[in-house]
Amino acid sequence: MALALGLRIDAEHLPQVADYFARLQKLSALLDDFPLPPEGDTGVPS
Amino acid sequence: VRSLLLSAAETAAAVRSGKVRAQEVIRASLDAIAATRGELNCFTDVLAAQAVADAAAIDLMIQSGGDPGPLAGVPFAVKNLYDVAGFRTLAGAKITREHRPATQDADAVRALRTNGAVLVGMLNMDEFAYGWTTENTHYGPTKNPHDHARTPGGSSGGAGAAVGAGVVPIALGSDTNGSIRVPAAFCGVYGLKPTYGLLSRAGTRLLSTSLDHVGPLAGSAEDLAIAFRSLQGMVPRKTADEHPIPSIHQLRVGLVSNEFGEAMPDAWSAVEAVAASLPVSRKVQIPEVDRARAAASLITASEAATAHRDTLQRRAKELDPLIRDRLLAAALLPATTYVHALGFKAWFRSQLVTVFRDLDVLITPCTPFFAPVIGRTGVDTSTKLSIGRFTQPFSLAGFPALSVPVKSDTALPVGVQLVAAPFGEALLLDLAAYLERAGIVGRWPLQRTAVKT
Numbered sequence: 001m002a003l004a005l006g007l008r009i010d011a012e013h014l015p016q017v018a019d020y021f022a023r024l025q026k027l028s029a030l031l032d033d034f035p036l037p038p039e040g041d042t043g044v045p046s
Numbered sequence: 047v048r049s050l051l052l053s054a055a056e057t058a059a060a061v062r063s064g065k066v067r068a069q070e071v072i073r074a075s076l077d078a079i080a081a082t083r084g085e086l087n088c089f090t091d092v093l094a095a096q097a098v099a100d101a102a103a104i105d106l107m108i109q110s111g112g113d114p115g116p117l118a119g120v121p122f123a124v125k126n127l128y129d130v131a132g133f134r135t136l137a138g139a140k141i142t143r144e145h146r147p148a149t150q151d152a153d154a155v156r157a158l159r160t161n162g163a164v165l166v167g168m169l170n171m172d173e174f175a176y177g178w179t180t181e182n183t184h185y186g187p188t189k190n191p192h193d194h195a196r197t198p199g200g201s202s203g204g205a206g207a208a209v210g211a212g213v214v215p216i217a218l219g220s221d222t223n224g225s226i227r228v229p230a231a232f233c234g235v236y237g238l239k240p241t242y243g244l245l246s247r248a249g250t251r252l253l254s255t256s257l258d259h260v261g262p263l264a265g266s267a268e269d270l271a272i273a274f275r276s277l278q279g280m281v282p283r284k285t286a287d288e289h290p291i292p293s294i295h296q297l298r299v300g301l302v303s304n305e306f307g308e309a310m311p312d313a314w315s316a317v318e319a320v321a322a323s324l325p326v327s328r329k330v331q332i333p334e335v336d337r338a339r340a341a342a343s344l345i346t347a348s349e350a351a352t353a354h355r356d357t358l359q360r361r362a363k364e365l366d367p368l369i370r371d372r373l374l375a376a377a378l379l380p381a382t383t384y385v386h387a388l389g390f391k392a393w394f395r396s397q398l399v400t401v402f403r404d405l406d407v408l409i410t411p412c413t414p415f416f417a418p419v420i421g422r423t424g425v426d427t428s429t430k431l432s433i434g435r436f437t438q439p440f441s442l443a444g445f446p447a448l449s450v451p452v453k454s455d456t457a458l459p460v461g462v463q464l465v466a467a468p469f470g471e472a473l474l475l476d477l478a479a480y481l482e483r484a485g486i487v488g489r490w491p492l493q494r495t496a497v498k499t
Contacts, residue, residue: 002374007358007359007374013370017375020376028344028379031386034390036390
C-alpha cells in the first residue's frame with residue numbers, strides 16, 4: 001500500500017511506522033463505533 | 047529598561063511618551079536573547095540588524111510628532127512558521143533551508159508591526175508543528191525557562207520559553223491541538239487560541255487546515271489583550287473599558303467534571319483555585335471527549351500527511367525522525383477515516399454549542415501534568431499523546447480557549463484553561479484580567495533564567 005502511494009519505508013523504520021499506524025487505527029475504531037447523524041443532518045442547531 | 051521586557055503595555059507607554067527610546071528597549075531585548083540563547087535555544091533566527099533599524103524608525107517617528115501605535119517599540123518574536131519578508135520560513139524543518147526567503151510578512155506579523163511592535167526573531171518549534179515538546183532534531187530541543195531539564199511544551203515551545211524567560215513580552219504561536227495553550231501552561235504565561243477562522247492565517251505554514259489557529263502568548267492578561275486586538279486589526283483599548291464585566295456574579299460559569307480526563311492533583315487544585323473566585327454554578331459534562339480527541343488526532347494526521355505528501359514521497363529521510371514515522375503512518379490512513387472524523391467534528395461542535403447555551407465560561411485543567419523532562423526516553427509516546435488531553439476537544443470544535451498561569455506553591459507552572467462560545471474572546475480576556483487583579487493568576491516568576499529584573 002505504501003508503495004502504491006509512492007512512499008518508501010525503510011525496514012529499520014517499519015516497526016515505528018507500524019506502531020503509529022496501529023495507534024491511528026485504534027483511534028479510528030473508536031469513531032467507527034459511533035453512529036453519526038444522517039448526511040445533511042449534523043445536528044447543528046439553526 | 048530590562049524590566050520593561052516583562053510588559054508590552056508599559057513598554058509602549060514609555061516609548062510613546064518619550065521616556066524611553068525604542069532602540070534602548072530593542073537592544074535590551076537583543077541582549078537578553080543573547081544571554082539566554084545558548085541555554086534555552088528558543089530562537090532559530092535573531093533579526094538584530096532589522097530590529098534595531100525598525101526601532102530607530104519608531105524613535106524618529108516619535109521625534110517628529112507621530113504615533114507608531116499601541117505597541118510602539120514592543121519587541122516580539124514569532125514561531126518560525128510565520129513568513130517574515132526577507133527570511134526563510136523554516137517550520138522547524140531542514141529541507142526548508144533551501145526555500146527562497148519570504149517576499150512579504152504573514153498577515154499576523156504585519157498586524158503587530160503596523161501597531162508599532164518590533165520583530166526581534168523567529169522561534170524554535172517541532173518540525174511542521176507536528177509535536178508536543180519542541181524536541182527538534184535539526185535545531186535542538188528548546189528548554190523550559192523554569193527548569194532547563196524540562197520541555198517548554200510544543201509545538202510553539204520557542205514562543206512559550208521566550209515569553210516565560212522574559213526576553214520578549216509577546217510572541218506569536220500556532221495551535222492545532224493545543225500548541226499555544228500547552229507551552230503557555232508549561233512556561234507560566236498566558237496563551238490564547240481564538241475562535242477558528244477569526245484571525246488570518248495567510249503567510250503561515252499550515253499543518254492541518256481544519257484545525258490550525260494562530261494566536262498570541264504574553265506575560266500578562268493586558269498584553270495578551272493588546273496583542274489579540276492588534277491581530278484583529280482593531281485599535282487596542284483597555285479591555286475593561288471596551289467590554290466591562292457588569293458583575294462577575296452574573297456570569298454563568300461551569301466547572302468541567304472529573305470525567306473529562308485524568309490529571310495530576312495539582313492541576314485540579316489550580317482549577318479549584320480559579321473556580322473559588324468565580325460564581326461556579328455547576329459541573330459540566332462534555333459528551334464523547336475520547337472520540338473528540340480521536341477525531342482531532344485523525345484529522346491532524348490526515349491533513350498533515352497530505353500537506354507534506356510530496357516531501358514524504360521524495361525526501362522522507364531528511365525529516366526529523368520523530369515526525370517522519372508519524373507522517374508516514376498518517377499517509378496510509380484511508381479517506382473514509384478522515385471523512386468520518388470530519389463528520390464527528392461537526393456533531394461534536396453542535397454538542398458544545400448546546401452546552402454553551404446555558405454557559406458563559408467553562409473552566410478546565412490545561413495540561414494533565416507538569417512540563418515533562420526532555421529526552422526521547424523521558425517523554426514517551428503515550429505521554430506525548432496525552433499532553434493535549436484537555437486542549438484537543440476545544441480545538442476540534444473551534445471554540446476560543448485561553449490558558450492562564452495559576453499562582454501556586456507548586457515547583458513548576460500550572461495552567462488552567464478558560465473556554466467560551468465562539469467569538470467570546472473579549473469575555474475570556476476580561477476574565478483573565480479579573481483573575482489577575484484578584485491575585486489568582488499571574489506570570490510565573492523568573493527563577494532560573496539569566497534575565498533577572
